[in-house]
Amino acid sequence: MASKKTARTILGLGFACFLWLTLFCPDRYSGGLHEITTSVSLPSLGFLQASFPKRSQKHADYYASRAAHDFYAAHSYTVFRPRSPTNERKVYDLIIVNSKLNFLEIRLNTLYNYVNYFITIKSPKTFQGNKKPLAPHKGDVMIVADVDEIPRPKTLLVLRSCNYPRRLTLASKFYYYSFQFLHDGPDWPHPQATYYQGWRTLSPTNLRNGDGGFRLTRSGEKGVLGNAVWHCSSCFPTLAQFLNKIASFSHGWMNRDEYRDKDRIAAAVRGGTDLWERDTETFTRIDKNTDVPPMVLREPERFGYMTSRDGPSAGFTDYP
Incomplete structure (x- = not known):
């Protein structure tokens, strides 16, 4: 009696597994030998370069396209279906x-x-x-920077070739919205560079914040290398990215509806004025600025907004 019950249990589990594989995983894989073919062209993956929110829709359109269907059919596979239309497969x-x-x-x-x-x-x-x-070798250069703080190549040669302080600030001119608007005031005090010292190496947080290490010797370890970096804050190609940054501010007042108005943002960016009308935040306009990362000048069709915010769109690809 027990053996029959066990057999039924096993049969039931097997049938349940069959149903699960059939109903829920029909496109999970297709066995057998497959081969990359050159007879069908590769579909465009333009959605990878698209910005949000357009990117999610373009990704969904890609799965539904005839080109994608033909491409996968030529390789004897079925088209992958994401769990939701906007769920991007990375x-x-x-x-x-x-x-x-x-x-x-x-x-x-x-x-x-x-x-x-x-x-x-x-x-x-x-x-x-x-x-x-x-691990790195002792003395190797280490830089802690935000992605929009780009060291000049000459700076890297200096760090590679010279003895420098343990806490070196790579100061930079502070541009805002684009390299067309230079912030009036002191240089931007980031990023920072140090060198590898094994267990004594400064942590990225301590290096960036200027703390850690031995308090009594800290000030003597510091130095500044001026004009060492290109830095542009809020240099976004889309207004959606600008709004996303505003939403992330810790100061709630900066995220009020009045400051999220798209026309107001575009006007501030176009004119090089502070969105929040702070007296301390003023900028000097520099037209046709060539002191920018080389790639910005080489590819103006992609990075034109980084050198000019003129025109109705203020350089944004999703406005007006």
């Missing part, structure tokens, strides 16, 4: 790196427009089981 490329840096460069260049995140992986041991040196 690609993480995990790369094992040893010493073939030339192939790493080729790989990054080849897959740049198709991968969301590149993650490099390095084993702590060689194939023979020998330990690898995983």
